[in-house]
Amino acid sequence: MQDEECVNGDGDDLDALLTDLAKVNNSRERASKLFQWLINPIPAKSFFRETWEKKPILVQRNNPDYYKGLFSTAEFDRILRQEDVQYGVNLDVTSYNNGKRETHNPAGRALPFTVWDFYGNGCSLRMLNPQAFSSTVWNVLSIFQEEFGSMAGANVYLTPPGTQGFAPHYDDIEAFVVQLEGKKHWRVYNPRTEDEVLPVLSSTNFDQTNIGKPILEVVLEPGDLLYFPRGFIHQGDCLPDAHSLHITISSYQKNSWGDLLQKVVPAALEIAMEEDVEFRQGLPLDYLTYMGVQNSDKDDPRRKKFFSRIECLMKKLATYSPVDAAVDQKARSFLHDCLPPMLTPEELSSSVQGASARWERGQVMDVGAQITTQTRVRVLRAGCARLCSDGEAVNLYYITENSRVYHKEELKSFEIKAEHTDAIEFLIHSYPKFVTVGSFPCESAEDKIALAELLFERGIIHTAERL
Amino acid sequence: MQDEECVNGDGDDLDALLTDLAKVNNSRERASKLFQWLINPIPAKSFFRETWEKKPILVQRNNPDYYKGLFSTAEFDRILRQEDVQYGVNLDVTSYNNGKRETHNPAGRALPFTVWDFYGNGCSLRMLNPQAFSSTVWNVLSIFQEEFGSMAGANVYLTPPGTQGFAPHYDDIEAFVVQLEGKKHWRVYNPRTEDEVLPVLSSTNFDQTNIGKPILEVVLEPGDLLYFPRGFIHQGDCLPDAHSLHITISSYQKNSWGDLLQKVVPAALEIAMEEDVEFRQGLPLDYLTYMGVQNSDKDDPRRKKFFSRIECLMKKLATYSPVDAAVDQKARSFLHDCLPPMLTPEELSSSVQGASARWERGQVMDVGAQITTQTRVRVLRAGCARLCSDGEAVNLYYITENSRVYHKEELKSFEIKAEHTDAIEFLIHSYPKFVTVGSFPCESAEDKIALAELLFERGIIHTAERL
């Protein structure tokens, strides 16, 4: 198999799948199909109903090539050689011996000479954002983010035989552990308490004695998948005779109802104070004399009255919740987290990124190509742009100018004039259908074309035919 | 009368009252009495039931000396001469002519030569924090803050005959306008809309045409009082033949139920997320496709379900409200806003501020004076110190080292060890009674004395007898 890998390069199976998926007309459908491939043979529907956020699940396939092409040690080596991988930023060198977890990152660029020396000496390697270096990982994650409606991330772990790189711990994300090469022995444990079910933050490193007995113990082989929800403690170590390479795909960090309420609640209170005089009425003159921790043991009837007033106002608060506006705040964070879409050759040639204007033989060619009212367009991806209201203004936020490096770019947006919001909504809701620029609900043809040009230049729409 | 003023200096009537009040054993009782004096003959109880935060009220006394001693133009002149009054910080020079409101502050110190020149040319003068310069105003406001449980502030306004210094507007505070000298013609108007009843913020300057007809119109004379709640529009101008000096005493800025909820609600959500897994569960995978402003016109059953889930969680939130802890946050803001207490000679000689250690004839005297278990002590004022919990720790916050200048000092506090919290609560709840240090619920006599010394050195307690 490994001989073959060296011959075939970057793996055909996933490549073939991705090429097929590129033909799927609707990006959301494409995302569902790719996710189904990830968890096969478990049907996605039952996975989300019975397993997701609830319990670990294991898929053993006896098919070492199933995930082939996603990532490999050869790709790892290529990246070190060709890309600017920085210790501590893109790569961590770690070890876990005798219950002690250590990080060994030097400063500066991680070159193969030193990285493989660490590895040879028994250190584990964690590549922190393989999507910045591997096009395949970028492509896969940018598709998954449409499935999750939440950022999809990944880490790659390479562990030498007979070692363990990390202490037992739990994370704050849903984790899909995809075994790529070699073998790894995994143990998964229940959350320790009710409060650590679906936790908000990752744990510290645990001592082996504090985590009870594993509820799942397995040796993963290439092609196998292990999923566990946030809060489940886990640890993986290599057998004496085999190294391990796996990629962990993650999502749903800070994507809970409570996270949304953090946007809803202060906004609701602001509205309530504007609209409801009960929220603006003064506190009782003497409340400081019977309320507060200092008075909490007092048996004062005024305390009961005070509590019930607070309770009443808080219940009333629910009626002022600006839910859609709060969802927009959450959506903006997500859009900022998103990877830019990876375009197919067809998309490239029908969008600004590959539009045909070019320099040739001493002069520019094809600059004349123009958008007209007959031009048929659609947004590049179902979720690549979103109309959100910010106070008075309405802005269009979009991900097509995001960077493959997390938050390297500011979130991009521009204001949409009132007379154009209908056209934008029309366009977004028409997806995956192409619509003619002429069908935009705008006043004039000039208006329609100007709007289309604007969206085209930002990479938000592409055309049905090459311009 | 004015001749008399020059003879008598700073006014006897209020001085006599304050001297009497200093003998009142309980600072809260003292505050009630002083407030009753302010609004006489209206009983405080009925005032707070029927008028406070509801409507303006006018008290005409035909007794020009009623408020005498509180402040005077002679005092205004003395302050300019002796104190470092800065334009823009402590004094505003304003005018309102032909519907145009202007400020004329130069830079630097306000000296009588230039201030009175402005006044002579028809400008109004507003002194912004007379309590920093006038001991009487300081004393009065420091007593009022105990009545209100909210910062008591004041501005002094001196207006030349035949002029108006300010445009019609409303404020964000409860206002007591006390006429001190001369006369002023006042007009008060209802809030313009429901949303401007008890408003959160002060208004901009209004145009005369936008405010309707006054509900109250009167000429205030010395000894008269005009009260109006926040949100009531008002304007005052001088008759052609008389200047006016008045002081406006204010309170209840940002002291509403909503202001308290701003502390309660985020803390409640934090607790709910820690304790209740429903708040930590993930949002629906596809919620971004039907929620948000972009989808707000959609008639999608999932929207209804989403709204009702939010509502249910928000109602549940009420059960996690840490009301007492939130009140403590609010109390801390109030303590930071507080004026330090102005001590009577007796208080001075029985507290650290006047404690008798001193230098005399080449050596220090009376340093030996010591707190013993027999020493009887109490807190200086009912509300001069407060025990609040900050996460794990318990701190004692106190106002005795505050400055007469607003927020010039950080709020002072120190941590109270667990074994001392009972003693502090005992001491605070014993007020106005003096208790012996020996009666503190602490383990050892050393402990009791150490705690008493600590509180004594910060000026929080004083002794029944001089040390």
Added chain:
Amino acid sequence: MQDEECVNGDGDDLDALLTDLAKVNNSRERASKLFQWLINPIPAKSFFRETWEKKPILVQRNNPDYYKGLFSTAEFDRILRQEDVQYGVNLDVTSYNNGKRETHNPAGRALPFTVWDFYGNGCSLRMLNPQAFSSTVWNVLSIFQEEFGSMAGANVYLTPPGTQGFAPHYDDIEAFVVQLEGKKHWRVYNPRTEDEVLPVLSSTNFDQTNIGKPILEVVLEPGDLLYFPRGFIHQGDCLPDAHSLHITISSYQKNSWGDLLQKVVPAALEIAMEEDVEFRQGLPLDYLTYMGVQNSDKDDPRRKKFFSRIECLMKKLATYSPVDAAVDQKARSFLHDCLPPMLTPEELSSSVQGASARWERGQVMDVGAQITTQTRVRVLRAGCARLCSDGEAVNLYYITENSRVYHKEELKSFEIKAEHTDAIEFLIHSYPKFVTVGSFPCESAEDKIALAELLFERGIIHTAERL
């Protein structure tokens, strides 16, 4: 004597002298006379020729009342009682035992109760800026700053019997130790090396073994003076039977030729680069291959040539020195450091600070008083304002709005229009003579009066007669 002190209050002798000095017409002459009083019977001229910056000198007077009225422990106690003295900011509590120097400042305000307790336990007290609390010290220092042309500062030291508050060390200022009460045993040592003669920075605390033998050892008694230049190591300790109170008056911190050159030299280089192409010519292509520390041992003829080129350019630099502009930069720092002048009653009533406009019997009085061309004026002090050029503009800097607290206020200035610079110079150079406003070399009478009013309102000039 001390009995007497308690009777007489703040001391008559210095008060009488200061009253006499207030009649001296020229502030520079006044400064000389006060300085002569300080060092009597040594003539100032020979002091500055033979002693200043050269060696310590001792004046023993056998007249304990000589400096009486400058400061006292009674004043120290009054300040603690009445003023907001903060530990660490205005007062240090120190000790020096067994070669170990410690500071014992608690946080917050220094009240007599705790301060005298520290003192009673053997701690030394250092008041850091007595001029902010004592009018006499303020007056004296504000006069001395005119003598020195450099900030005059002071610290007060109160030391209990039998103790030492500080380790041996040297300072970066010229020091005049004025013994006020009790006795102190002093030892002064030569600078340890040539490099520590007139040092730029104060030393750390020395070990007793590192400083050699004292060149001067004496017990100071009230009325005695000890002067030593910066760099001379010194230590003082109390005899077992007497406390000590002394004030150290200091000056000439960062006031050397080198400090001025720090302003001259970069400015000279900037001018040279603008005006002289030799400074703009490129460095040799290969200079990095033979210059630099890495090549400093090379015996390369190009090095010699390079050195001699640098030397030649540096010598040429002298011809571009903007000395007067650099002095102005230095002067601005000095003006910012200056204490504001303390006005005599006559000065007060003839300047804006005491100008007679005032409020009386319901109306402002004397506002009509006006500056006319006949009004005779002069600057308040020889050095209270200074005309400096800042690039294109010319500004008048002045100290009359400085604070008694070091750098509490920004340095005040305003721009002088080109047509007014002659008038300002005329006014400054006319001092101590009064000149009529009409004699200002300005175009019009309006101009003259406007300028005079401006200067009067900033407190820079006063009038020969009350306005």
Added chain:
Amino acid sequence: MQDEECVNGDGDDLDALLTDLAKVNNSRERASKLFQWLINPIPAKSFFRETWEKKPILVQRNNPDYYKGLFSTAEFDRILRQEDVQYGVNLDVTSYNNGKRETHNPAGRALPFTVWDFYGNGCSLRMLNPQAFSSTVWNVLSIFQEEFGSMAGANVYLTPPGTQGFAPHYDDIEAFVVQLEGKKHWRVYNPRTEDEVLPVLSSTNFDQTNIGKPILEVVLEPGDLLYFPRGFIHQGDCLPDAHSLHITISSYQKNSWGDLLQKVVPAALEIAMEEDVEFRQGLPLDYLTYMGVQNSDKDDPRRKKFFSRIECLMKKLATYSPVDAAVDQKARSFLHDCLPPMLTPEELSSSVQGASARWERGQVMDVGAQITTQTRVRVLRAGCARLCSDGEAVNLYYITENSRVYHKEELKSFEIKAEHTDAIEFLIHSYPKFVTVGSFPCESAEDKIALAELLFERGIIHTAERL
């Protein structure tokens, strides 16, 4: 010709030259040869003696292929297509019409579609750092920086027929204008005044009427070179029938004697103040009364004396100049500005960047390769590392981890222990000879190897044979 270009791709001539140059053993020699190629047929020696920093010079070659391979419009187009070119950061869109210079940069990434549209509408394009995108430009500039001992930069300009992109102006750098495609009409003018000869800063845009008559007017054709020193005004415009592509190579920005003196002079003054008491002596007591702009018209003998004292001290200053340390400061700035060296395949395989450790068939290979005392090494380039003293410490600064993007990385360095400085100097001065690690002047073999490994891992040295 252009047909040919399309066939030959990126140009063979320069590629062949660079391949040859890669075989030159000494990087300084390589730099001289490449510079000689640039200015052929003018001998470098006479160029630097007669032309450099003195006057413009023109080389017309009638050989359109002379500079072929350096850059092309095809490369420009490729870069837009494949690299993240940002408007305003990497590319400026400009125009100059009717005397008005404008910039038309939109926000965000510059894609061919919009860039060529601007160009088609008559705008000029300036690529600001082609070295970040073009390996050839990177290689050429990284060689030139060794010739100049100063940063070598470049801009590329593409101008449509019949237009001008920039107003007449002068720059602050020595400029080599290399015509690559099309034609451009150039006019060069003398500096307007003596003060603008070799100026420190670039000029603003000039009006055509203010710059006199050109001293040189020419139409550049491909293969031609135009050099002019900083301060010479220039403007270029396209003939109606031909576009123009040129690259301007620049150097010697802020590399004058005066720039070095800015490091020398403050350091000299600091040393003088430490070592020479004359610099620490106090200024005259009364200097502020006769010095300063306010007194500059006074005819006071003390002024003369003061001036001569300053002059004397400034001359003395020269003797304290730490020239080598100042050169090191300058060198550090240069090293930070430097491009990293572009390695040949041989250099790559003998340095850490290409060292052979790698992953293959499930395990790391060649990690065992080790530096021994027999290993022969040298620094990668004559100037790729430099030993500088920073106060007490000695640090080795190096450019091998610099970025191709200006100042994207901090300047890299590490401290060299005292016992290793000789070895580092030995190594640097031995270049271009390889020396065995065993010959390092260090104490022990372990020491020698540890030092060599350290330098190898930072990319500073490479080995004579592959490890």
